[in-house]
Amino acid sequence: MEFDWSAEEIEYREDLRAFLVETLPENWAEISKDGPGSDAQAAYSLEFCAKLAEKGWLTQNWPAEYGGRDASAWRHAILGEEMWQCGEPRGAQYMNVNWIGPTIMEYGTEEQKTLHLPPIARGEVQWSQGFSEPEAGSDLVSLRTLAIRDGDDYVVNGSKIWTSYVNHAQYCFLLVRTDPESKRHKGISILLCPIDLPGIEIREIPSVVGDRYFHEVFFSDVRVPVSSRLGPEHEGWNVVAHALQYERVGAARYARAALTLDELARRAAELGMIEDEAVLERFGEARAACEAARMLAYRVIDLRNQGSPPTADTNVARVANTLAEQAVAELALETFGPDALEYGSFADSHFRLAMTAGVAVGATEINLNLVANRFLGLPRE
Amino acid sequence: MDFELNDDQRAITEAIETLLAQHAGAKRAVELGPKGDYDDALAAALSDAGFLEVALGEETGALEAVLVVEAIARAAGVVSAGAEVLVAPLVAHRALPGPVALVVAGESAPIRFGAHARTLLVSDGDEARIIDVAAGAASPVKSNFGYPMGRVELPAGAGESLGPGSGPSLRSWWRLALAAEAVGAMGAALDVTIDYVERRRQFGRAIGSFQAVQHRLAQCAVAKEGSRWLTYEAAHHGAPAERAATAAAHATASARLVFNETHQFTGAMGFTREHDLHVWSMRLWALRLELGGAAGQKRALARARWLGGS
Numbered sequence A: 001m002e003f004d005w006s007a008e009e010i011e012y013r014e015d016l017r018a019f020l021v022e023t024l025p026e027n028w029a030e031i032s033k034d035g036p037g038s039d040a041q042a043a044y045s046l047e048f049c050a051k052l053a054e055k056g057w058l059t060q061n062w063p064a065e066y067g068g069r070d071a072s073a074w075r076h077a078i079l080g081e082e083m084w085q086c087g088e089p090r091g092a093q094y095m096n097v098n099w100i101g102p103t104i105m106e107y108g109t110e111e112q113k114t115l116h117l118p119p120i121a122r123g124e125v126q127w128s129q130g131f132s133e134p135e136a137g138s139d140l141v142s143l144r145t146l147a148i149r150d151g152d153d154y155v156v157n158g159s160k161i162w163t164s165y166v167n168h169a170q171y172c173f174l175l176v177r178t179d180p181e182s183k184r185h186k187g188i189s190i191l192l193c194p195i196d197l198p199g200i201e202i203r204e205i206p207s208v209v210g211d212r213y214f215h216e217v218f219f220s221d222v223r224v225p226v227s228s229r230l231g232p233e234h235e236g237w238n239v240v241a242h243a244l245q246y247e248r249v250g251a252a253r254y255a256r257a258a259l260t261l262d263e264l265a266r267r268a269a270e271l272g273m274i275e276d277e278a279v280l281e282r283f284g285e286a287r288a289a290c291e292a293a294r295m296l297a298y299r300v301i302d303l304r305n306q307g308s309p310p311t312a313d314t315n316v317a318r319v320a321n322t323l324a325e326q327a328v329a330e331l332a333l334e335t336f337g338p339d340a341l342e343y344g345s346f347a348d349s350h351f352r353l354a355m356t357a358g359v360a361v362g363a364t365e366i367n368l369n370l371v372a373n374r375f376l377g378l379p380r381e
Numbered sequence B: 001m002d003f004e005l006n007d008d009q010r011a012i013t014e015a016i017e018t019l020l021a022q023h024a025g026a027k028r029a030v031e032l033g034p035k036g037d038y039d040d041a042l043a044a045a046l047s048d049a050g051f052l053e054v055a056l057g058e059e060t061g062a063l064e065a066v067l068v069v070e071a072i073a074r075a076a077g078v079v080s081a082g083a084e085v086l087v088a089p090l091v092a093h094r095a096l097p098g099p100v101a102l103v104v105a106g107e108s109a110p111i112r113f114g115a116h117a118r119t120l121l122v123s124d125g126d127e128a129r130i131i132d133v134a135a136g137a138a139s140p141v142k143s144n145f146g147y148p149m150g151r152v153e154l155p156a157g158a159g160e161s162l163g164p165g166s167g168p169s170l171r172s173w174w175r176l177a178l179a180a181e182a183v184g185a186m187g188a189a190l191d192v193t194i195d196y197v198e199r200r201r202q203f204g205r206a207i208g209s210f211q212a213v214q215h216r217l218a219q220c221a222v223a224k225e226g227s228r229w230l231t232y233e234a235a236h237h238g239a240p241a242e243r244a245a246t247a248a249a250h251a252t253a254s255a256r257l258v259f260n261e262t263h264q265f266t267g268a269m270g271f272t273r274e275h276d277l278h279v280w281s282m283r284l285w286a287l288r289l290e291l292g293g294a295a296g297q298k299r300a301l302a303r304a305r306w307l308g309g310s
Helices: A007-023 A039-054 A073-085 A093-107 A110-122 A237-247 A253-270 A277-305 A313-341 A346-354 A364-375 B007-023 B026-035 B040-048 B051-056 B062-074 B081-092 B166-199 B211-236 B241-265 B267-271 B277-289 B293-307
Strands: A127-130 A146-150 A153-161 A171-177 A188-194 A200-205 A214-225 B100-104 B119-124 B127-132 B138-141 B149-152 B160-164
Touching: A007 A073, A039 A110, A073 A093, A073 A253, A073 A277, A093 A110, A093 A127, A093 A237, A146 A171, A153 A171, A153 A188, A188 A214, A188 A237, A253 A277, A253 A313, A253 A346, A253 B293, A277 A313, A277 B211, A277 B241, A277 B293, A313 A346, A313 A364, A313 B211, A364 B211, B007 B040, B007 B051, B007 B062, B026 B277, B040 B051, B040 B081, B051 B062, B051 B081, B062 B081, B062 B166, B062 B211, B081 B100, B081 B119, B081 B127, B081 B166, B100 B149, B100 B166, B119 B166, B127 B166, B160 B166, B166 B211, B166 B241, B166 B267, B166 B277, B166 B293, B211 B241, B241 B267, B241 B277, B241 B293, B267 B277, B277 B293
Parallel strands: A127 A171, B100 B119
Antiparallel strands: A146 A153, A153 A214, A171 A188, A200 A214, B119 B127, B127 B160, B138 B149
16 A cells, blocks of 8 residues: 555646646636536536647546547546546536546447547537436436337437436437336447437426536437447446446545635634634534545545456445535535525535535435445345 | 555555454453453564564554554454554654553543553653653553553653654654554444344344445445545555544544444344444544544644644
């Protein structure tokens, strides 16, 4: 065991920070105040990702064969920390580089790779994930959106819900049931579905999280070419389960939370609150939670770096990250007091981002199930 | 960054576990516990095998010492492991005659190993002091909290000062030791609890198959694992004030959760001396009360990070 960054990694982080200072516009705080789903941030992400791609950093984690640099999992994690810390200027495109691109590399046809990978690597394309449905949330395998084969097309009918970023996306990584007689894990396929096909309708679900955060997507007799199916027909579940393990620690939530906490401590010091023993204790507790979440996320990166298949360490890390973000979010509101009630204020922005942590990409309870069964070896119910 | 044990670390953990399998364990702790005895045989075995020199070794240091302390805590060794294997060598830069007890100047509450200590390592403001204990200067205190306890009387200003700045250094290494011991005890407490809920059947099924039980044990695992990695990281960096307090704050906070949940799920059996849980669980509260207590560790972390103090 050793816990030092290499000289090369330290230099990379410094380069990245310098790049961010140079690149992010002066009104970045304004652009990012409504979150990555907003029009302003989505538009900016295209500009930003093109610049990141020019530096060779956008898809550095990809193999050289696909235009990447074979960067280590650690180097890619540094990128993730620095991006998430400053409000994720990649917008939704972090998903493209973290798991959508790599999943296409692993399971895609040559045609799919040629079509999808270069635009992702250039930072030109936005994706969304079509997983949850009204009747399939935590129990994702009960999904019902049907894709029935008709000649060279699938005819898709059904709906997806809570779909973030779909309002700006060109594609949806769509889970469908291709075998109408099937149940649960069997009979599911993945479609790399263009979002501009006739019969797709997108409606925003207004929420307190932020503008354009959630959407519902309706599919009515949408004809999706069979050539856009990723991986084997009816057997898409394993592909998705694999991809999800990467998604769960895709966002360096601990890094943003830790930075926010430092800002809160400065604010609490200005207000003379921080000398209070009870306040100090709360801040210390939240800081420890952020640090624990960081180390548990690093454990996952370490396993990935060794080439280990995904383990339940990912779920352990996810639970810890949620706890850390929630601890900081509560302190944010309490430190700022009623000033936090103003939309777009520092505390409000952090709180809105944090409030979804225990639900997004799998509820905490699902993660705890997996920790109990796979990490502790407790028997299934 | 590398989270896997290297060859030296693997060799050390294997060696200490072999020694502990022979000389320590819950059964031995139960034998000694009610009498408040110290495990002189285990202490001698650790010393003979060179484990007191790990912290100052040529190829080994604080991180390897932490692995040893954690292993001893996991095996419920009734020896002053944190103080002797980790704290004393790294603060005094030499081994001190054991047992070693850690104490805060001016406090008269019972301390771990207080009645057996030959050496006291005293946190006295900016200074750490070493005091040789004359026989009979300490009195044993009966305690239910898993360690032999005793009160010591400290002559003011006595002993050898380790110089200005040695006080904060002592408190940082002490916090790291607390974290390492808590991690070891939490690991063992969770292991015996998991074993229990897998075997204990009610309503026709193992109680460990109930989600209400599973989720809470999973949360314990998340807390314990976070504590473990923070402890190793702080050790690797030489226990700087903030990192040591972070490890201690998280480990002692986690210890409360682990105490509550392991006792909840082992039911009445967990309170008995027939079941081993108490050997580790009661110690968790002793660790939570030391050096300013669990709340004190959180404040120490906040002070180190934001107020520039320790």
